[in-house]
Amino acid sequence: MAPNSLSSARVGMIGGGQLARMTQRAAIDLAVRLEVLAASPQDPAVLAGVPHQIGDPLDPDAVVSFARGLEVVTLDHELVSSEALGRIQENGIPVVPDPAALRYAQDKLFARTRLASMGYPIPAFSRVDDAGGVERFASEHGWPIVLKMSTMGYDGRGVEVVHNLDQAAHTLESAGVWLAEEMLDLSVELAVVVARRQSGEAVTYPVVETVQEDGICRELIMPARIDPGLAAAATDLALDVVAEIGAAGIVAVEMFVTTEGDLMINEFATRPHNSGHATIEGAVTSQFHNHLRAVLDWPLGSTRLVAPAVAMVNVLGMGARTAMRQLPSALGVDGASVHLYGKDERLGRKIGHVTALGESTDASLDTARRAASILGGAK
Amino acid sequence: MAPNSLSSARVGMIGGGQLARMTQRAAIDLAVRLEVLAASPQDPAVLAGVPHQIGDPLDPDAVVSFARGLEVVTLDHELVSSEALGRIQENGIPVVPDPAALRYAQDKLFARTRLASMGYPIPAFSRVDDAGGVERFASEHGWPIVLKMSTMGYDGRGVEVVHNLDQAAHTLESAGVWLAEEMLDLSVELAVVVARRQSGEAVTYPVVETVQEDGICRELIMPARIDPGLAAAATDLALDVVAEIGAAGIVAVEMFVTTEGDLMINEFATRPHNSGHATIEGAVTSQFHNHLRAVLDWPLGSTRLVAPAVAMVNVLGMGARTAMRQLPSALGVDGASVHLYGKDERLGRKIGHVTALGESTDASLDTARRAASILGGAK
Numbered sequence: 047m048a049p050n051s052l053s054s055a056r057v058g059m060i061g062g063g064q065l066a067r068m069t070q071r072a073a074i075d076l077a078v079r080l081e082v083l084a085a086s087p088q089d090p091a092v093l094a095g096v097p098h099q100i101g102d103p104l105d106p107d108a109v110v111s112f113a114r115g116l117e118v119v120t121l122d123h124e125l126v127s128s129e130a131l132g133r134i135q136e137n138g139i140p141v142v143p144d145p146a147a148l149r150y151a152q153d154k155l156f157a158r159t160r161l162a163s164m165g166y167p168i169p170a171f172s173r174v175d176d177a178g179g180v181e182r183f184a185s186e187h188g189w190p191i192v193l194k195m196s197t198m199g200y201d202g203r204g205v206e207v208v209h210n211l212d213q214a215a216h217t218l219e220s221a222g223v224w225l226a227e228e229m230l231d232l233s234v235e236l237a238v239v240v241a242r243r244q245s246g247e248a249v250t251y252p253v254v255e256t257v258q259e260d261g262i263c264r265e266l267i268m269p270a271r272i273d274p275g276l277a278a279a280a281t282d283l284a285l286d287v288v289a290e291i292g293a294a295g296i297v298a299v300e301m302f303v304t305t306e307g308d309l310m311i312n313e314f315a316t317r318p319h320n321s322g323h324a325t326i327e328g329a330v331t332s333q334f335h336n337h338l339r340a341v342l343d344w345p346l347g348s349t350r351l352v353a354p355a356v357a358m359v360n361v362l363g364m365g366a367r368t369a370m371r372q373l374p375s376a377l378g379v380d381g382a383s384v385h386l387y388g389k390d391e392r393l394g395r396k397i398g399h400v401t402a403l404g405e406s407t408d409a410s411l412d413t414a415r416r417a418a419s420i421l422g423g424a425k
Numbered sequence: 426m427a428p429n430s431l432s433s434a435r436v437g438m439i440g441g442g443q444l445a446r447m448t449q450r451a452a453i454d455l456a457v458r459l460e461v462l463a464a465s466p467q468d469p470a471v472l473a474g475v476p477h478q479i480g481d482p483l484d485p486d487a488v489v490s491f492a493r494g495l496e497v498v499t500l501d502h503e504l505v506s507s508e509a510l511g512r513i514q515e516n517g518i519p520v521v522p523d524p525a526a527l528r529y530a531q532d533k534l535f536a537r538t539r540l541a542s543m544g545y546p547i548p549a550f551s552r553v554d555d556a557g558g559v560e561r562f563a564s565e566h567g568w569p570i571v572l573k574m575s576t577m578g579y580d581g582r583g584v585e586v587v588h589n590l591d592q593a594a595h596t597l598e599s600a601g602v603w604l605a606e607e608m609l610d611l612s613v614e615l616a617v618v619v620a621r622r623q624s625g626e627a628v629t630y631p632v633v634e635t636v637q638e639d640g641i642c643r644e645l646i647m648p649a650r651i652d653p654g655l656a657a658a659a660t661d662l663a664l665d666v667v668a669e670i671g672a673a674g675i676v677a678v679e680m681f682v683t684t685e686g687d688l689m690i691n692e693f694a695t696r697p698h699n700s701g702h703a704t705i706e707g708a709v710t711s712q713f714h715n716h717l718r719a720v721l722d723w724p725l726g727s728t729r730l731v732a733p734a735v736a737m738v739n740v741l742g743m744g745a746r747t748a749m750r751q752l753p754s755a756l757g758v759d760g761a762s763v764h765l766y767g768k769d770e771r772l773g774r775k776i777g778h779v780t781a782l783g784e785s786t787d788a789s790l791d792t793a794r795r796a797a798s799i800l801g802g803a804k
Contacts (some may be wrong), residue, residue: 052467052593052748052768053472053767053768054471054749054752054765066641067453068453068473070473073473074446074447074450075447075450075762075763075764075765076752076763076765077472077749077752077765077767077777079472081449085505093432093456093458093473094449094452094453095449095473095474095475095476096474097474114590141731153704155704260510303556321564327709327731329708330760330762330782339756342753344752344753344756345753345756345757347756347762348759348760352706352731352732352782354783370432370433370456373433373455373456373723374721374723374724376436376724377723377724378724380727381709381727381729383709383710383726384454384455385454386433386454386456388432388456388671403709403731417663
């Protein structure tokens with residue numbers, strides 16, 4: 047993996063998943079040489095031809111060795127050794143996001159505790175170590191409650207809605223630090239995708255409305271169908287909290303809006319995120335382009351939408367190469383932009399997404415849903 | 426270069442230039458495994474991580490060996506051994522475009538002779554072998570005349586405007602078959618980018634206005650600022666001629682409009698083409714996506730524009746890594762989408778392009794020009 051004199055910069059990304067894969071589209075445009083630390087030669091970014099080393103992102107030596115000679119190191123996922131990132135920084139190579147900011151995405155208990163102490167609006171929560179702790183929390187906030195594993199959870203893993211002590215006790219049998227969270231009545235879930243340079247310049251994409259099922263994001267609508275005042279408040283909150291925690295690169299701030307109209311911060315992703323996928327076709331500059339620009343401390347690109355309504359629907363695996371076989375049929379849906387990640391099609395796994403632009407949310411959503419449904423096996 | 430079970434298809438492209446590089450962006454989206462026959466490990470597509478073999482596209486054995494096991498073979502440029510393409514077809518592997526159609530792009534004398542016999546509007550021309558031939562042609566059509574090398578010309582090479590017999594004789598000293606062409610008074614040059622499946626389905630992008638300098642395309646405006654009737658005539662002409670010659674994949678049909686309003690076919694590119702670059706950001710489906718879809722005989726994507734006016738300006742090399750050094754400054758131009766190909770920055774060589782979307786041609790053109798000018802070294 048020798049440096050390449052015909053590239054504008056050499057950027058390392060830890061993790062070779064679909065986010066690294068889609069970052070490669072942007073790297074091609076900007077003549078950036080992207081390199082990934084991948085878990086397997088079958089990782090989506092490796093299949094897209096990104097130069098790679100195979101290594102465990104939790105092994106400090108593998109991470110430090112990967113970083114040698116790079117201009118900057120960034121992340122495809124958060125499950126990375128913080129010790130290693132610190133050593134990379136000591137070697138004079140910037141890490142974006144800084145490990146201190148990354149911790150807000152890695153450790154929910156830490157993030158909630160800090161956000162609460164800084165006065166940001168978040169759901170009521172408490173660390174729970176046993177049934178007694180759950181009982182105390184539920185007596186104050188009522189059943190059901192949400193139990194969340196503080197670290198290592200994603201796409202619904204490590205998140206359980208429990209309705210009684212028995213269910214809670216069963217969940218707590220899994221190793222790890224757990225926190226209890228009040229179950230809110232939500233009117234909508236939002237995400238604000240922020241691109242921020244370490245030097246402070248930051249831009250946001252229009253607020254996105256996310257539709258979750260079983261903890262997995264299924265659909266996005268951009269812009270969110272909410273009051274402009276609420277959208278402005280969500281945007282301000284996201285910019286403020288991202289600057290406060292000192293994150294850079296792309297940061298997605300996921301938020302709840304309760305039925306009473308309260309805005310609360312749910313969690314962070316300090317990297318390109320599913321809630322920004324619709325920016326590939328939907329915005330002048332995609333989140334992947336802006337991620338590279340931000341980590342290289344280059345001027346950020348316009349986040350304006352190119353259509354009144356943009357929708358994105360995730361494609362979940364059905365097995366048996368369903369999506370690959372159905373791809374030509376799905377391409378028959380006029381206006382659908384299909385992205386497949388080249389992943390094994392295990393049941394329920396995110397293996398791609400479909401974006402559509404339109405004059406109305408209903409029209410865009412209909413187009414994206416039709417193509418996604420064909421990729422999922424529908425005739 | 427083993428086949429990859431996680432890809433939807435395995436497509437070979439002969440040539441590893443910027444067209445193959447930009448096709449890789451589309452291949453990533455569609456989980457297509459693109460492979461190229463490249464001239465050098467420094468070719469733009471190879472630098473973008475596309476799996477490759479190094480080989481001479483004029484060496485039949487290299488081409489045939491490259492094609493082994495591929496689902497379909499297509500082209501990044503036309504300077505390919507036709508004999509080899511025939512052998513690939515005999516081995517049961519489709520070649521898109523078919524070599525018989527490719528000849529229209531490889532051999533100007535052949536193309537003009539055939540188009541004339543089929544009654545398509547083209548400039549007056551004649552094969553010229555010596556000064557006597559030039560004199561006869563000029564006596565009928567007047568000076569200056571255009572001398573074009575029948576094969577191997579591109580980006581202004583092999584095209585000379587000559588004003589007298591001495592100049593003509595000097596030009597004809599270069600080896601090759603030459604043809605003389607009347608020098609037309611042009612009001613505008615157009616291009617129609619067609620995507621066509623071998624099975625016949627075809628779509629066109631909105632007509633593009635091209636601005637040429639010294640035979641090199643400098644700027645594009647999409648849609649062209651022409652009368653809707655002329656645009657419809659150009660589109661119909663392009664669809665008709667592409668079907669007539671039996672080309673598939675992306676085919677760019679370059680046309681002249683004379684000051685008298687006559688539409689004439691200039692030449693063909695039977696592959697993704699510079700005149701389609703603005704479709705990456707400007708259209709729902711880029712020419713690169715539609716090229717892959719067409720060569721795989723998959724349904725073609727929408728060619729609708731996403732903005733009222735799209736402009737593209739090419740970046741020509743200045744040497745000394747000017748564009749690479751200037752890239753961060755160029756990204757400061759709001760709304761500019763920059764593409765660099767990772768090529769050596771030799772003087773006058775196409776090394777990238779900038780696209781901008783806007784409400785008016787002037788606004789888009791201004792944005793794209795400002796960024797391109799910075800990439801060329803302007804402060």
